[in-house]
Amino acid sequence: MTGFIARRLASLVPLLLVVSLAIFVMLHLGRGDPAMDYLRLSQIPPTDAAVAQARADLGLDRPLAVQYLAWLGDAVRLDFGHSWVTHRAVLDDLAIFVPATLELTAAALALTLALALPLGVAAALARDRWPDHLARAVAFLGVCVPNFWLGYVLILVFAVGLGWLPAMGRGGLSHLLLPAIATAAMSAGVLLRLVRASVLGHLSARHLLFARARGLPRRTVIGRHVLLNAMLPPLTAVGLTLGELLGGAMVVEVVFGWPGVGRYALQAISNRDFPALQGFVVVMTLVFVLCNLAVDIAYAWLDPRLRLGLAGR
């Protein structure tokens, strides 16, 4: 297991290199001069002299390869430069905003699991009866409804209409609930269908027939032989769900005024804040890969075949 984790961590290095290079190239492929973006964000009139000065100050007058290597050299020392919008160090900005996004994503993940697992299992066990129809309808809606629209509807109903929950901002649980629902809706829908399909698949497995033939009580058959086995595919999906949730949080954070890194990134995208975007992409790649690694470790722990396979290598 230790070797497995070490290998996965080692694979992070080339991955981060590729990702950082890709985002660097993409940013510089766009139309327009980054120096103009910098001047616009700093509210400096873009005279020819000002553009030339900005290009020199930002190192944009050097070849692209040199610029990338300079950025990489700094990034290795955890210096991602300064945001052109906030004028703070990008790493400081990320340290401020990432925790709020992780809080929202964790809450959304908890909601996703709390909704998808029981409803998915109930739908499978009551196939083609009303709990199944209800669960499938919930899943259908969750996948169809755009999260920003759902966010506005939730605010309209629970903040403006009923006055139960705040419309925006970060605070206690009351502030977290609506954005977490808006973030989780789609992933919950997808996961619900996956759980349902997985449980249905295991319900018709041959070893269940044997278990029933042995006279095992239904609770044991379902609990030990169906649910435990059926949880493996959804667990893999949780890793991907994390990516969805982090991505979904970007829009939801704007709608709910949630001070997370997604909102920070959207602001950086709309302003072409190059240093912030590069720092954001690298750090979020790291977060995403580490979360998936945690899922893989859990998977190996749950599935003895995988664990033994690893041990045999």
Added chain:
Amino acid sequence: MHRRSLLILGSALGLPVWSRSGAASTAPTEARIAWPFNVGPLNPHLYSPNQMFAQSMVYEPLVHYTEGGGIVPWLARAWEISPDGRDYTFHLREGVRFSDGRPFDAPAVAANFAAVMANRARHAWLALVERIAGFDAPDAATFRLHLRTPYYPTLAELSLPRPMRFLSPAAIPPGGNTAQGIAAPIGTGPWKLERSIPGESDIFVRNETYWGPKPVLERLVVKVVPDATTRALALQSGEIDIVYGTDLLDAEAIARLGADPHLLARSSPPIGTRLLELNSARFPTDSLAVRQAVQHAVDTEAMVHSILRDAEPVAHTLFALNVPYADVGLAPVRYDPARAAALLEAAGWKLPAGGGVRQREGKSLVFDLSFVGPEALQKAVAETVQGMLLKVGISVRLVGEEPASFYARQKSGEFGMIFGDTWGPPYDPHAFLASMRAPSHADYQAQRGLAEKPEIDRRITAVVEETNEARRREDYAWLLRALHSSAVYLPISYLTNKCVQSRRFAPMPFGATQSEMPFEQLRPAT
């Protein structure tokens, strides 16, 4: 009844209940406003990310700008200008202290001017900074400013929210260059910045030692709300008391919120002009007839009514009449599609059989209209203009791009038509006109093809140095008439600040400029 039951249910479930009626029972001591960003470190001598309205809350100018171009005493109680217009002597108000208790005096003013001049290149856009030859403080209550050449808008530019405002000398870093950062945002203004929470809010408290009338409210919380729809919903839910700004809410939302009995929606007098600029240096808008036809073919009144929901007045001239020197009797260009068609016919642009797009000598009457793609308002106006112009046989290609590309076009002149705006008071008219001489501005590019462009630039340069008021007025009249008759501008509406606020507060007065938000005058409703 139904809502009441739900509220009771909510309470029973342990959910906190946000209720506007509950909040209204006591007189508020704080107001919560929404703004898209944090206010920044509030360095008085720097620009973004410092937000101008917040800089104006903490730091004050020597003189204050009032609507219509008036200048009134502020931290300077009086001043004299030498006959040659080069020397300004300011007599400072006595008894003024920074919020850290230090006295506001001439050495403090000089230290701040020195800090600004140490970063001179950064302020090169401001003509006054370029003209400052020196300054001194002959005594504690007198500050003198010496200019290289006379410059009549000196007082107007001293009133700007930045950079000529005053930080406590204790907060100026060793070496005196505030461009390197400041120790703390300490000014003489009615508010003090108590705390900033990145991405969430900035909290201001009343400056209890303020020299003027103190704010009625104790605290002002600036909540960071980047999304316009959320700002509107937060006003409705009672979590925000005031949204004040030019484009913080869309026109539909303002109309809807105005109908809410808990809220009050108002617009300020004009504080700028939204406009389209026609490129006189590119085919086919290099033709005066085409530019005039475009002006006659666009029904700006209908557009302002349907898109802006009349939240702004229709503009017929480059500057609103409340701009100094702008009332020169220019005749509005009226919507008249028949006149537009006649102008085009006379210029040889003929409609092909069956209608469509006019042609002349085998060329079609087509040009680009460039706008910022993500800006919904510009997109709606662009699409409407496109439809209106097609009715008279002009085809418009819409070019919606990200801001960087849009501004690159403004600078390079790669547009037939492009969105622009005037800078508003106190920059209008002098600073906005001055920018027309810079090739990096869309105005320069749009005017580049005019035969009278050299004379326009010469007069702009001369007018700001003109010390004779009558001759200055004549120069401005000539300039505004020349620009009006050149048909380079298609004014759309006069920009206004929109204020939507809770009725828990008395109507908030409007400031004279875009960035001046007089929260110190905000008080609970009686």
